[in-house]
Amino acid sequence: MSFLIKKPDDIKSSEITSQSVYHERREFIKKMSLATTALIGAGHLSLAEAKAYPELAKSQFSSADKLTSLDDIKSYNNFYEFGTGKVDPAKNAKNFNPKPWSIAVEGEIEKPGVFDLEDFVKPYALEERIYRFRCVEGWSMVIPWVGFPLADMIKQFKPTSKAKYVEFVTLYDKEKMPGQAIRVLPWPYTEGLRIDEAMNPLTLMAVGLYGDELPNQNGAPIRLVVPWKYGFKNIKSIVKIRFTEHEPVSTWHKIGPKEYGFYSNVNPDVDHPRWSQKTERRIGEPFWSPKIQTQMFNGYSEQVAHLYSGMDLKRFF
Amino acid sequence: MSVHKMLKPVVFIFCLLPLMMIMWQAFTNGLGANPAETILDAMGNWAVYFLLITLTVTPLRRLTGWGGIVRLRRMFGLFVFFYASLHLLSYIWFDQYFDWHEIVNDIIKRPFISLGFMTFVLLIPLMLTSNKAMIIRLKANWKRLHQLVYPIAIMATVHFFLMTRADFQQPVIIALILSVLLMYRLVVYFQKKAARL
């Protein structure tokens, strides 16, 4: 299937496989491999299951840390739209259908519009990025995301000089996201970045992980990944991206302004009022072993520290 | 053995089931992606559940007229201490890994930990005096001392509220049950007072 993945500049438009054909083929391959597996007989799984993104460009930004298992990534989620328990999203997002999906891009840009997700993602070269993921609660994972730099997308939309921030909004649909029936958070979930943070090469729009499409409980079909910030900044199931002049109010900041700042950069020296941020529990490590030290900017200082030079990070937490 | 004599050992085994469940899950990879959190929360929850169970004994005796249940109250109370200790141990070990400096810092700086700590400290005298010898020795003071269970229950519930981030469903349910149990005492107290007048 390597013919599907080429650098964008050496693909003629006539060569591009449309997403729907691609998915049909994928479904077909999946069914074939299932059928074959059945023929070969259980216990002899010689064929790997077909993945959505079998070949991806590797990234220089990828971490060498040991990957968190797919099972843990899929079964331990903070995604209150599907329930507040860590295991709730895996159960309650089972029937969530992220297709079709559309994304509105609006605000201080030259080319606003509403796009079908497939058209929205098509122009960008997908790559694999292995990032550390640090939750504000004090646990962490190492996740092989599939995505493209947000900067690539922003350039396409030509922000005006007034575009100082980018706001992201999650789907608000009680039918599809049962957790929204209870107002544990002021829906819809909203997050934001300063435009230079959004343009940083580390900032990723993720459409998959472990070489496959995003599991529903991990924010299908498209989410933000900002690896030097706490997990809740990494907004899931995005339906709207808005460029603004003023700082957006993120959801957790709204309900706990003293506990969750707009920046929410990973910082071992700034405690959450209710717990220390010095250490973290790496998911998958033995629970009776010590936690690991949390790193400034989650270990991404080299790429992002300059964004905050001169800022008092205790004040702008 | 008569049913009467079987009661205590059987209930004792039942009270140990939450811990046995956790241990079983620990050996079978059943504690989820973050076992440290699962254990800490489960032990904290069971400490509170046993507090509520302990406080239910007296009203239940009045309602059912079954006096035998009172013989279980001490055991339930000791299980509050048992699960609270395991909760504290999980915190000291899995959360802080015996970093005493951080632990003291937490107790001083963070209200929900301070409150949890005070709650635990208050449980200690109750645990130490939960035996016949102490009941005889302390006489009327024993009853007064063990009325500490009411502030303990309220403090544990507030501790639960203060650690909650967004979804207050569970602590609200605990608070509602506790209010009913405390209201019962208030009503009985005023009834007795009225009867004396």
Ligand code: HEM
């Ligand atoms: C020194 C004493 C104590 C410490 C250090 C302590 C610490 C903690 C911590 C760290 C949490 C979890 C917070 C989180 O997940 O963010 C917690 C939760 C809890 N604690 Fe404690 N605690 C103490 C005493 C107690 C006592 C005495 C009780 C009850 C009798 C109790 C009941 C609970 C309950 C019910 C929870 C909530 C569990 C859940 O999330 O479902 N704690 N405590």
